[in-house]
Amino acid sequence: MDTDSVIAAIADPSRRRILDALRARDGQRVGELTDALAPLGRHAVLKHVRVLEAAGLVVSRKEGRARVCHLNPVPIVQLAQRWIDDFGARASAGLLALQADLDKGEEP
Template structure:
């Protein structure tokens, strides 16, 4: 895993929105992702998808004329595991669960 590429890829808010959209509904087309990033055009979205692909966060496949994008969360999990030991992960998971319960569901 290229840690720098993953960090650089998720540093951009537009790319995080793409990842969030794929997390909500995997296998979206580039056209559908362009709607999610409405002010950006198709070419800008394609560039963002390319950066995410190079970082290993997105895998895309062509189906006819449609390019479908799929989330690959493995690099993010590897990045998290790099800095969080097993105890810290369990404690953090408990705190996040409590936070979610107290604050309600995220949008």
């Protein structure tokens, strides 16, 4: 895994939106991703998809004239494992659960 390319790829907010869209529903066409990332055009979205592919975060394949994109979470998990040991993961999970509980109790 090339850590620098993964970090550079997820540094861009538009690319994170693509990853979020694929996380919500995997196997989307570039056209569908373009709709989700308006006002970006198809060429801009395709350019972002290529960066994500180069980092190994997205795998795509051609189906007829369409390019279908799939999320590959492995590089992100590897990146997280690089800096978080078992103790840190347990402590972080507990803190995240506490934060979620506190957020539920907040009034808008």
